[in-house]
Amino acid sequence: MFIDGRTIAGQTVIETDIAIIGAGAAGITLARELAGTPWRVALIESGSFDLDDDTQALYDGESGAVDYPLAASRLRYFGGTTNHWGGWCRPLRPVDFEGRPGIGIPAWPIGPADLAPYYRRAADACQLNSADFDDIAVWQQRTGKPALDLPGDDIDTRFFLYSPPTRFGETYRGEVDRAANITTYLNSNVLEVVPDAAATRVERVTIATFAGNRFEIRPRICILATGGIENARLLLTSDSVQSAGLANGNGLVGRYFMEHVTVPGQVAAIATTDETLIPFYYTHTPTIRGVTMRAVFMPADDYLRRENRFSASLSIYEAHAPGDKSKDGDPKLEPGILEMLRSMGAANGPAGGMIYGVACATEPQPSAGNRVTLTTARDALGMRKARLTWRPTPAERDSLYQNLMALARSFGVWKGAVKLAIPNQSDWQDVEIGWGNHHMGTTRMSADPAQGVVDADCKAHGIANLYVAGSSVFPSCGPVNPTLTIVALAMRLADHLKAKGVEG
Numbered sequence: 168m169f170i171d172g173r174t175i176a177g178q179t180v181i182e183t184d185i186a187i188i189g190a191g192a193a194g195i196t197l198a199r200e201l202a203g204t205p206w207r208v209a210l211i212e213s214g215s216f217d218l219d220d221d222t223q224a225l226y227d228g229e230s231g232a233v234d235y236p237l238a239a240s241r242l243r244y245f246g247g248t249t250n251h252w253g254g255w256c257r258p259l260r261p262v263d264f265e266g267r268p269g270i271g272i273p274a275w276p277i278g279p280a281d282l283a284p285y286y287r288r289a290a291d292a293c294q295l296n297s298a299d300f301d302d303i304a305v306w307q308q309r310t311g312k313p314a315l316d317l318p319g320d321d322i323d324t325r326f327f328l329y330s331p332p333t334r335f336g337e338t339y340r341g342e343v344d345r346a347a348n349i350t351t352y353l354n355s356n357v358l359e360v361v362p363d364a365a366a367t368r369v370e371r372v373t374i375a376t377f378a379g380n381r382f383e384i385r386p387r388i389c390i391l392a393t394g395g396i397e398n399a400r401l402l403l404t405s406d407s408v409q410s411a412g413l414a415n416g417n418g419l420v421g422r423y424f425m426e427h428v429t430v431p432g433q434v435a436a437i438a439t440t441d442e443t444l445i446p447f448y449y450t451h452t453p454t455i456r457g458v459t460m461r462a463v464f465m466p467a468d469d470y471l472r473r474e475n476r477f478s479a480s481l482s483i484y485e486a487h488a489p490g491d492k493s494k495d496g497d498p499k500l501e502p503g504i505l506e507m508l509r510s511m512g513a514a515n516g517p518a519g520g521m522i523y524g525v526a527c528a529t530e531p532q533p534s535a536g537n538r539v540t541l542t543t544a545r546d547a548l549g550m551r552k553a554r555l556t557w558r559p560t561p562a563e564r565d566s567l568y569q570n571l572m573a574l575a576r577s578f579g580v581w582k583g584a585v586k587l588a589i590p591n592q593s594d595w596q597d598v599e600i601g602w603g604n605h606h607m608g609t610t611r612m613s614a615d616p617a618q619g620v621v622d623a624d625c626k627a628h629g630i631a632n633l634y635v636a637g638s639s640v641f642p643s644c645g646p647v648n649p650t651l652t653i654v655a656l657a658m659r660l661a662d663h664l665k666a667k668g669v670e671g
């Protein structure tokens with residue numbers, strides 16, 4: 168059932184078993200998983216079924232260091248940011264869970280085996296029609312083309328699978344509506360999660376609407392699922408009992424914000440004299456037996472452990488034929504690529520061969536100074552706005568460069584007909600970067616309350632009935648898009664609640 172929060176009489180108090188705040192990928196997954204349980208579930212969503220400017224403006228904030236689009240990188244209505252996500256999906260690798268303390272990457276308190284069954288189910292929820300992310304044999308057989316057999320053990324072929332992309336709001340609206348134990352409150356903005364006087368239990372959630380009415384929901388279990396920036400904002404603004412905010416006894420809420428730094432495809436290039444050498448599924452995203460997929464290059468797990476390096480995802484795109492000036496390319500790199508092709512025995516001059524761009528994304532370095540805090544300015548409903556301070560670290564750029572060099576070395580000794588051209592290391596520091604719109608790390612998971620905001624079950628340390636869902640719990644995130652892992656973790660959290668009950 169859907170209820171418009173604007174129609175609820177002011178000061179109404181609603182009792183429920185489980186309150187889920189936010190109906191994006193995480194919140195809708197939780198609701199679907201909890202459908203049919205004996206518990207009353209309140210799914211509380213700021214927006215309605217379409218974008219509304221006033222509601223979306225509640226996401227406005229400030230950014231420091233990098234001018235980051237706080238509002239444009241999220242969507243605030245039923246379905247959340249999946250209303251415009253790209254659908255790239257991949258699970259984390261075993262090495263991502265282990266941590267690499269030498270470069271500041273903490274271990275997860277859970278391992279790949281804890282998430283493996285949920286990744287398979289998350290692949291279904293994201294409508295991937297497959298969960299064969301790392302099985303080269305499957306894709307060789309289905310495409311009829313062998314994967315690139317690069318020499319050495321430093322670089323692996325991995326696969327992204329693509330969601331249609333699933334709009335969680337549209338796709339699962341009917342299912343959530345039909346679940347007899349779920350009530351979704353739309354146009355309902357949570358302003359504060361209020362604990363008891365000792366701040367050991369959540370007592371109530373206060374809600375405001377643009378119609379002016381305010382009401383509250385009193386849950387036995389409260390789950391934050393408002394996204395990687397807003398989860399931190401909501402904890403920090405929940406300060407009526409503890410001035411530093413909720414679950415923030417160690418000052419960690421909002422810290423360790425992570426984003427994937429990306430470098431667009433024109434910056435590094437692959438040149439080949441023989442365009443048939445690279446199978447089509449490295450350069451395009453074909454749909455094969457209902458599964459849309461793409462092969463990418465990633466540094467191998469053992470290489471990352473040995474070199475103490477951040478991971479990366481390197482994907483290649485057909486750019487242009489050599490010498491075709493009508494297409495994008497890095498002007499600094501272009502003469503070198505043509506020269507390289509000549510030295511590789513390409514036709515006299517630029518005829519023949521193909522140039523591909525290499526799009527890169529790096530694993531971020533968690534840094535306490537990259538963080539979400541509050542400004543003194545308030546939004547239209549009186550809630551303090553978020554400020555994001557994010558400065559990618561030089562080590563991230565450097566690591567990406569080293570990973571590209573590893574790929575170049577592999578190509579360099581392979582067949583002699585494919586080579587990678589990369590800017591000089593000094594130019595690399597000036598390359599313009601982008602990012603993935605992935606907001607992670609601000610309520611990170613650790614078994615140790617001094618190191619993280621939530622424990623291995625996504626429960627806030629020190630608060631009996633408060634849980635967090637979404638990429639804010641990631642202590643590290645590899646180089647891959649977060650949503651598949653968000654959905655898998657939400658499914659695991661629902662199973663945890665089913666096993667534990669809602670007594671809190």
Ligand SMILES: Cc1cc2nc3c(=O)[nH]c(=O)nc-3n(C[C@H](O)[C@H](O)[C@H](O)COP(=O)(O)OP(=O)(O)OC[C@H]3O[C@@H](n4cnc5c(N)ncnc54)[C@H](O)[C@@H]3O)c2cc1C
Pocket residue numbers: 188189190191192193194211212213214239240241242243244245246247248249251252253254255256355356357358392393394395397401603604605606636637638648649650651653
């Ligand atoms: C352009 C773009 C492309 C992307 N492409 C990819 C991709 O290819 N692959 C990938 O894995 N990820 C991608 N992402 C990221 C992906 O969209 C997010 O990881 C995912 O949506 C996060 O899910 P979530 O449920 O944590 O948050 P959201 O989906 O953002 O949902 C949060 C929900 O909480 C609600 N809410 C917020 N505050 C309140 C409040 N105070 N009270 C009540 N409700 C509230 C919001 O309205 C929203 O519905 C992309 C993002 C963008 C912007």
